[in-house]
Amino acid sequence: MTEPILQVEHLTKRFGGVTAVEDVSFEVFPGEIVAVIGPNGAGKTTLFNMITCFTPPTEGRVKLSGENITNKKIFELAPLGMMRTFQNLEVFGSMTAIENLMTGISVQLKNRVFAAGFRLKSAREEEQYAYEKAMELIELTGLQGLEHTLVEQMSYGQQKKVEFAQTIISNPRLVLLDEPMAGLNEVETEAMADTILQMRDRGMTFLFVEHKMATIMRIADRIVVLDFGKKIAEGTPAEIQKNEDVIRAYIGGDLDDVKSS
Ligand SMILES: Nc1ncnc2c1ncn2[C@@H]1O[C@H](COP(=O)(O)OP(=O)(O)OP(=O)(O)O)[C@@H](O)[C@H]1O
Ligand SMILES: [Mg+2]
Secondary structure (H helix, E strand, O other), X not given: OOXXXXXXXXXXXXXXXXXXXXXXXXXXXXXXXXXXXXXXXXXXXXXXXXXXXXXXXXXXXXXXXXXXXXXXXXXXOHHHOEEEOOOOOOOOOOOEHHHHHHHHHHHXXXXXXXXXXXXXXXXXXXXXXXXXXXXXXXXXOOOOOOOOOEHHHOOHHHXXXXXXXXXXXXXXXXXXXXXXXXXXXXXXXXXXXXXXXXXXXXXXXXXXXXXXXXXXXXXOOEEEEEEOOEEEEEEOHHHHHOOHHHHHHOOOOOHHXXXXX
């Protein structure tokens, strides 16, 4: 059987008296697209913060391809092939799209294994490589014609595309996205979903938090459901849609979304 790329083992996070995440365990396998859903405040972002070493867990551990990464530093994760986005947009507004992307590639160029494989000899060669790679991502995310536009002059949806492109430009193995479709219109949401599917076909693995149920149901292979910090369900979209505990957790909230999609 394939080894999981990500193992989340008994993660718990307490903030004073608040238990934001309680004893959550699950695995993600290479090539999967796994969604984490749950009502507001369920602990999804806190879970992501622990997986990506932004917040130390109170209990539990995280393994990346079998290696315990629980006590790593944030900057150690990109070279190991893990990248993430944040719930709030994180882009350099005063830089152009292509400049943003070229900063993303520096992660990959600093990776010694990669550098040795490609034998990029000079700074000029590196820059040429970064430029070509950035242009490839511009096209892939549908930002053609905007490569030299300042990011702060773009629409929110376009800025989200820049952020996504910057996150995946270094060819991470595992990508965590915290609400990649939030604030996007329907067309933009579907385009983002399609890009995720496309990158999965190129070998990337995705774990993402979202509230947009129809899109989750379309692209996720599996779904992990959190409620009040606990994992209350895990399964395929079809299984989750008819799970009684999930339906109960969403009563008064997004229940109709869950049922109708
Ligand atoms: N730094 C912190 N200090 C204290 N409490 C926190 C902190 N971060 C999160 N919490 C609490 O932990 C719980 C989970 O929050 P979290 O942001 O992880 O939820 P979420 O599922 O991402 O919600 P949303 O869907 O609104 O983004 C909430 O009760 C929140 O108030
Ligand atoms: Mg959140």
